[in-house]
């Protein structure tokens with residue numbers, strides 16, 4: 001499963017500032033993982049940090065989950081493309097016009113454009129959480145609905161739970177990328193994640209990329225934790 005041209009593990013750099021993030025990054029190998037920069041680190045350290053990671057040879061998933069009117073969101077994904085990130089995302093619940101505007105805006109970047117994916121249902125949400133915001137269908141059914149909308153808008157894939165991966169691969173096809181957070185090795189704490197799966201089960205289920213944060217970043221030995229995950233999936 002290890003392909004140096006397409007590493008499947010994306011380490012979520014959920015750190016409060018650049019220094020602890022770089023302390024870990026400097027021990028990582030860009031042939032073995034990609035990096036995800038999310039809201040906390042980007043708000044602290046901004047585009048310069050992203051460029052710093054890219055200079056170190058890493059491809060970056062800019063996980064800012066844009067959700068706004070089409071004009072604003074499409075301008076934001078274009079700004080991400082200008083940064084040269086590998087992947088950027090929006091919320092699928094922003095709807096057809098918003099996602100289509102984003103996809104069209106990225107066309108001018110040609111082959112160098114980032115992958116554009118959409119968040120379906122956050123992996124921290126259960127059926128009860130969905131009901132709390134007025135969505136009465138199951139997480140799996142709602143994820144499927146949003147994934148179909150996302151594919152129809154021409155995006156490259158979705159963020160979902162690995163639990164939904166078998167259904168989505170069957171419904172949306174092999175080329176539609178499934179990016180799955182909520183990954184928990186058996187020994188790791190669940191934390192606030194609801195719809196979880198182990199790394200090996202997630203890949204078997206059809207996940208294309210595994211987003212893994214705290215099981216690595218908050219481990220007493222982050223490198224050993226990452227290596228254990230590599231070992232777990234090596235035989236797949």
Ligand SMILES: O=c1ccn([C@@H]2O[C@H](COP(=O)(O)O)[C@@H](O)[C@H]2O)c(=O)[nH]1
Pocket residue numbers: 012014038119121122123124159160181182183191193211212213214215
């Ligand atoms: O549905 C989603 C979308 C994004 N995330 C992000 O992934 C990581 C997961 O970190 P862990 O520490 O492994 O839980 C985090 O940056 C989230 O913002 C998600 O978890 N679920």
